[in-house]
Amino acid sequence: MDIHFILYKLILAAAILLLSLVIAMYATLFERKIAGFFQDRLGPNRAGTFGLLQPVADGVKLFFKEEFMPANADKVLYILGPSLTMLVALLASAVIPWGGTLMIGGHEYALQVADVNIGVLYVFAVISIGVYGVMIGGWASNNKYALMGAVRAASQMISYELAMSMSIVTIVMTSGSLSLKDIVAQQHGMNWNVFTQPIGFVVFLICAFAETNRSPFDLPECETELIGGYHTEYSSMKLGFYLFAEYINIFISSAMISSLYFGGYNFPFMNDLGLSHNMVTILGTVALFAKISFFGFVFMWVRWTLPRFRYDQLMRFGWKGLMPWAMANMILTGFFHLLFKK
């Protein structure tokens, strides 16, 4: 492993890390703006042009807030909670292919930090750790509302992860690979998985909402019942981490949806335009980010459209609604794959 390689990976990882943070930062503004437009309002527009400095102002505000810790809180776990959530949220971006390859000075650079051959599994492993951040934070707060929120978060995430992974298994079956790079590469042209796996896509999308704790599945932080849910006792930047991680999760989920079902960095006629290799790669990355932005928008769109589930409805929907569909989809796909593809 030469220094050249390490440097390139380091730069790429730093760039993606920075990008996810900046995108999450501006996603908060985007969300508030969109909420405003959906409700015939303007949204924040005082801090900077179009409110572009609003996220900075919010960040500064969070930094200067009092760092509060409940008297009987478990100090180590209390700090570990938000840190873990943040860490896990950022980890998942490592295996997502952000574009094709760039040719610089005769070397080929892939726009993916790590092409792990079990990329899909890695993402799922990392995302499932995310629930611990919430769980630990809620437990360590020593507050009944926080604990209730944590319990809800845990059971919700476990329930919806099942249906989610089943829809992923279907993708893995059709593409025959666990590597995200291969899955994306196979969707070259308009050969997107969403056309062959519409049910899987819908299940995955719904589960992605549940996994990111977004409305209508935002019961863990349901204000009307649980004050702030698992982050009731958090303030200052620790709260900021939780809120921030949510937006990073949206970003990563959108990236996953785009990569798994909408061809990732592939865009129609990408090889027929007569552009240079690097140009196609850059355009592909732009296309991927366009897809990600669209799904980010859908996340917010749904949030400002649908009311929150009741908790029993949520559980019933997860186990009795999504699970059978995901399972039937998986079995049917398996059959078709066996009978017709080979």
Added chain:
Amino acid sequence: MNQDSTKISLTNRSKVVSNKKMTLLERFYLPAIFKGMIITFSHFFKKEVTIQYPEEKRKFSDIYRGLHVLKLDDEGRERCTACGLCALSCPAEAITMIAAERKEDEKDLYREEKYAAVYEINMLRCIFCGDCESACPKEAIFLTDRLVPSEYKRDKFIYGKDVLVEKKNARVDVSKRQTPEVLEFKKDKSKLHNK
């Protein structure tokens, strides 16, 4: 509820609630969700109702009842004669005054022989009903389309004559409040009020 209430509809958009079994398509909820999302999306293009306050101000009605003004007459003398009718008519008991007798050399300051040395309205008590204006026989007090600004201290809300009396060089226009009905009433000199 009486049975007829279902027939009356203000907007013609009300739907009668029923517990009928949902069809298969309805049980998927997805069509309904898409419908809802289209509705929210359509609001994206609707005109924002926001009024950007300090730069842009809401247009008040011509007869808006806001901060009071104590009028001066054409020669710049205070019209108020401290009769106390406004204080008497005030349902919130927000007005207090202390009357004084006009000195010989104050003829260009006060129109009548008696005047209000102290005239205070507590803006936290005031309900802006406008009864003081109706009660005033001298057309001295009016409500205007100005707002009472916010303050940090409660006692700042007790407005004295320094705020209430209009300035000679900055008259407050209250002509908009003189609606045709008011003018018609004022013509009727048989009413004691208008003498």
